[in-house]
Amino acid sequence: MRSFIFTTSALLTHALAADYRVTLGISQLTGQVGIGFDPNRIVPAAGDTITFTWSIPSYIQNPPTGSYSAVQGSYGSPCQPLAGGFDSGVHTTAPESAGSATQMVFQVKDTQPLYFYSSVGDQCKQGMVLGVNSAASGDGSVESYIIAAGGNPYPDTNSTQTTTPATNSTQTTTPATNSSTKTNSSTITSTNNSTSKTTTPITASNATASARANSAFGMVAPQGLAVAIGLIASACAY
Secondary structure: OHHHHHHHHHHHHHHHOOEEEEEEEEOOOOOOEEEEEEOOEEOOOOOOEEEEEOEEOOOOOOOOOOEEOOEEEOOOOOOOEOOOOOEOOOEEOEEHHHOOOOEEEEEOOOOOOEEEEOOOOOOOOOOOEEEEOOEOOOOOEHHHHHHHOOOOOOOOOOOOOOOOOOOHHHOOOOOOOOOOOOOOOOOOOOOOOOOOOOOOOOOHHHHHHHHHHHHHHHHHHHHHHHHHHHHHHHHHHO
8 A cells, every 4th residue: 555655656746747948059048049058047846857958949940050068067166067966978959850969857856056057168158057946146146157157148149248438528639739839930830741841930130121121222222323324414414
């Protein structure tokens, strides 16, 4: 009788256990082929199972293949294998229609947080982490796990890209000024050429001297002309 009860209980437990399908090579952020687990967080109960599959869903046409793994890690040592933990090894994805993709099953023993990551290259730091019964946000979350490993939890989106808008407060325009100072001398400087073109300065003293010369010429010329006419007239008289 007891054997019958235990057998019935075991069968009932097995019947009530849920299976969580997690696809490798699908970004949970985009739903397309990429680095990631889809979904990247699940909340199973004790006795439930997780089926890791490298089968790309049929809704994605002609998907490119990729190699990924599912390795059990710990929150305290992100992207590092847990001693004695689950390790699927590296497998290559295949279209669901091919029916040849690898699948592996992991049974959940309790509701303690578990973490799985891909050990291929730097895929873990690129966001390929699965949280099982992990926190949805903050400490213990998938995002914090990736950040603790020095990675980027949002590699496929622009959500972490911050654009700082240009503001007038940081833009300073220096008004153009003349390179020469207004004095009595006139200087012409070319801002495009490395050499400067300079005209002869015109100073007040030069202007005064020039004016004086012109004035003197204007007075001397008529007097000389009168003398010359007088001499010619005298010569003609003789």
